[in-house]
Amino acid sequence: MRYDITNIPVAEMFEQRDGCPICRIRNMLEERAVEYITGAAMMEPDIRMETNKQGFCLDHYQQMIKKRNRLSVALMLESHLDEIAANRLSGRPAPAKRSRKAAGQSEGERSHCYICTQLEDGMQKMLATVCRTWEAQRDFQRLFEEQPCLCLPHFTALAQAADIHISKKERSYFVKAASNLAKGYLENVRADVHHFCEMYDYRNAGENADWGNSKDAIERAVWYLTGRSLE
Template structure:
């Protein structure tokens, strides 16, 4: 498999200034990987061997089902079942199910993200224009803020401290805004405010936005 299938130009991810840029990066890599595994990967024996061994998680099975080429998925499922039969039922190697448990797509996303997070840190240190772009982001969700701080561990001490401070500023200011919106949302349901016709402001979707900040995934109200 071409290693660059999991990488994208980092600066392009930051340009839209819409939501968490690292979530957008993750989503782009994920989409590429799902499209790849349902398409070109079918012709790569080494990939098929790995998917037979690793399989996929529930979430990525769902995304693969959303693709148009169900035959590709059926062929992968067929060879995965053959692998399980040989390892678990013919060789009596029940440990195969735990030792090889995982997801091919998740593994590749993690591989690509680790390298791109390193690139984010490097660009921040080397390019003033990128530092300005970084500071202008609406927010960094909490999980990706943590990952960026971890990735910054490879920087020189002075650069690491400055980068972590910048990341904390972007993520922390959004947390404060969320806290105000959630508090206002709760206040709107206080019986003491009934009939006051107070403005909801930005609080109507505060619950969804807070969950997204905490788990790095967009959620929809199921009501």
Template sequence: MNDLKEKLYTIPVTDAFQADCECPLCSMYHELETQSIEYTMGPSYMEDDTRAETDKVGFCSHHIKQMYASQNRLGITLILDTHMNEVIKNLERLSKNGKPATGSFFKKPAYTDVKSYVDYLEANCFVCNRIRNTFDRYIATIFYLYKTEGTFRDTFRNSKGFCTKHYGMLYQMAGSNLSGNLLNEFINDLNRLYLENMKRVKEDLEWFRDKFDYRNQDAPWKNSRDAVPRSILKINSVMLDES
């Protein structure tokens, strides 16, 4: 990353780590997902470049449900209509051993037969791709800030840890972004944060369970009232609406 990009992504990363959240990366991903759904179902779906991409890649099952829930029935109808035209056109040609018209969007054909085209559709999603581009930069910013700013290292160490998925992601990527003593320091911080906070949430979950025992009916709830959604976030990387 150059200096401009580093500064551009610093604020959302810092804000997420300063927030009261069980996984800052889940928080950042959730915010990007919300913004991407709003963008897709907003005026952008009438723009030629956006429609050209949604026509080609479509959407995963998770995000098409969120798009449908946005209540923009006309928007999703137009998006689905032209995407279905693209799918029908390509599969008609491929099923006859023809070649799809990929255009200049691809440097080389992304699919050459029915199976590779269906696999391509299954592996792609306009919303996922849009999120991934920014989320990857957020991850790079975490390592950059940890390496260059002592204040962020303190903020990192005082966070509530991470979900299992994002713990593994940071662990795997650390060696490509840090080295020497700083890498060892990061891994030690990461391991401690993950394990200490997983155990903390597990204790809250156990007390939530024990509160259903009649012998504990008059005991305080402590920090267990929202233990179930917090446990789901830690294990499944899902942020539930607790309202």
């Protein structure tokens, strides 16, 4: 049977209380996808056909190269380059009208990375599971509220998923609980960014300057806004 990267126990992921729980789930999915694609999936002809067509984005090439032997990345590159030579560089370009239409529609927005595509599909499933578990289990509601924060993209993603997967009656309670987590972090990081800016005032110069928690305020604000840590 094909390996399922979304086989993740959601409640267990919420038992840890460290940063955004949805980032934790995303990171786990991403790690599994990278591991799988450079491991067992190398032998799956239908997956190789897809990776030959789509290739990967820069982030995921980097993660694959870091993770595994360079040979499996090279083998995928070899057949991906062959696919490009055979299909994208041969013949005449599509007529202007058609390519404009394609660019305006799905083509421009379509993910050109096999792992990103897997991740997007996997995240939709996981967000649905979070919503359904929240609605069905009181214990999980408590775990949810006890999270230290939600990053902004995952707050948005959860609110959108709630529209589909949580009953009308309960939805506003869920969105309220989620927005409390996102808002709490925003207020803290906003204060730290302000403190950071103040430290550039000449009155705060000198050895005894009190930076408080503001030294990594930029990094934390960027993480909050993007759900990704700066390298």
